[in-house]
Amino acid sequence: MLSTMMAQLVDVKNHGKISTLGERVLGGGSISRDEALWLVNLESSADILDLLSWANRIREQFKGNKIHLCSIVNAKAGACSENCSFCAQSSHYQTGSPKYGFVDPEPVAEAADEAGKNGVTAVGLVAAWKGLNEGPLLDEVCDRVRELTATGKTRPDVSLGLIKSQRVADRLKEAGVECYGHNLESSRRFFPQTCTTHTFDDRLETIGHLKKAGIKICSGGIIGMGETREDRRDLAFELKAIGANVVPVNILNPIPGTPFAKNDPLPVMEILKTIACFRFILPRQEIMIAGGRTVNLRDAQSMIFMAGASALMVGNYLTTLNQPVEKDLQMLKDLGLDPGWDSHGFSDQEETGCGCGTESCETEAVNSV
Numbered sequence: 560m561l562s563t564m565m566a567q568l569v570d571v572k573n574h575g576k577i578s579t580l581g582e583r584v585l586g587g588g589s590i591s592r593d594e595a596l597w598l599v600n601l602e603s604s605a606d607i608l609d610l611l612s613w614a615n616r617i618r619e620q621f622k623g624n625k626i627h628l629c630s631i632v633n634a635k636a637g638a639c640s641e642n643c644s645f646c647a648q649s650s651h652y653q654t655g656s657p658k659y660g661f662v663d664p665e666p667v668a669e670a671a672d673e674a675g676k677n678g679v680t681a682v683g684l685v686a687a688w689k690g691l692n693e694g695p696l697l698d699e700v701c702d703r704v705r706e707l708t709a710t711g712k713t714r715p716d717v718s719l720g721l722i723k724s725q726r727v728a729d730r731l732k733e734a735g736v737e738c739y740g741h742n743l744e745s746s747r748r749f750f751p752q753t754c755t756t757h758t759f760d761d762r763l764e765t766i767g768h769l770k771k772a773g774i775k776i777c778s779g780g781i782i783g784m785g786e787t788r789e790d791r792r793d794l795a796f797e798l799k800a801i802g803a804n805v806v807p808v809n810i811l812n813p814i815p816g817t818p819f820a821k822n823d824p825l826p827v828m829e830i831l832k833t834i835a836c837f838r839f840i841l842p843r844q845e846i847m848i849a850g851g852r853t854v855n856l857r858d859a860q861s862m863i864f865m866a867g868a869s870a871l872m873v874g875n876y877l878t879t880l881n882q883p884v885e886k887d888l889q890m891l892k893d894l895g896l897d898p899g900w901d902s903h904g905f906s907d908q909e910e911t912g913c914g915c916g917t918e919s920c921e922t923e924a925v926n927s928v
């Protein structure tokens with residue numbers, strides 16, 4: 560009897576603390592790293608549901624009922640020189656994933672048509688290679704971006720790996736790229752366990768060039784790779800420090816043949832709690848649930864919005880399948896959510912830092928468009 564009463568007291572205490580943090584974020588404040596760690600370590604379903612309800616309020620406060628939809632085209636598949644341990648497209652692993660060179664205009668035009676039909680805001684051209692340098696390939700990439708822009712049906716985004724020169728970022732911007740996808744993948748501490756052929760700092764350098772060029776940043780990571788809760792908290796703070804505009808949260812879908820093939824899946828409540836903590840740390844950002852949604856969340860997919868997600872990757876992922884777009888659109892309709900994202904754009908977001916990833920960075924944002 561006494562232990563039940565104690566448990567109830569502890570729950571009430573947690574309820575009060577979650578509410579205090581939620582109210583602070585709703586009021587435009589922020590939470591500290593220690594407070595975020597306390598949130599990611601919440602265990603009871605009552606506490607986690609409490610957290611979700613506050614994350615939902617924060618999403619509504621800063622994003623309204625608008626949901627940003629993105630889709631991707633695998634613009635160059637497989638045979639990648641890098642050894643990212645989660646990736647079906649790395650040449651280091653035998654995965655049976657398709658391999659082909661940079662795409663012709665037709666598949667890109669088809670993707671734009673499909674996006675326009677479904678009200679998808681952006682189509683991202685994603686290439687499986689280490690990075691992009693000046694040369695004929697960059698010319699071809701810029702051509703595809705111009706073609707995509709010319710359709711007027713969708714925003715042309717790209718995800719083309721590491722960029723080592725400012726000139727490359729500037730040329731992408733000139734071609735019409737508004738937003739570049741470049742995940743940090745995980746915390747700085749855990750990153751070497753996901754990849755050893757390039758570094759966390761290589762990724763930050765790329766983001767710095769992109770921000771200087773005036774390109775918006777789509778950067779997030781993957782959860783369920785074996786990282787700790789603290790790593791997830793640290794990733795969210797890194798993303799805050801680089802000033803990511805869109806934050807994709809991928810949930811590992813283990814690919815046979817890769818080093819992470821046998822990873823245990825994260826429990827659904829752990830995934831939802833992580834999304835909610837990201838919303839507390841990144842109240843104004845587009846938090847987009849991307850790869851691994853269908854396979855990991857199954858019937859709980861619609862709860863991502865209550866957990867604070869404001870964006871959704873629709874259509875198939877790079878190497879795995881997603882549920883049909885029609886089903887996602889129906890889910891939004893049932894929840895009273897609106898996929899018409901354009902009306903709020905990126906203008907409601909703080910533009911922080913220069914992309915260096917230093918939390919205390921005082922350098923004025925180079926991209927306050």
Ligand code: SF4
Pocket residue numbers: 639640641642643646647648649650686687688689720
């Ligand atoms: S995640 Fe990107 S860089 Fe890493 S192996 Fe896959 S395609 Fe290559």
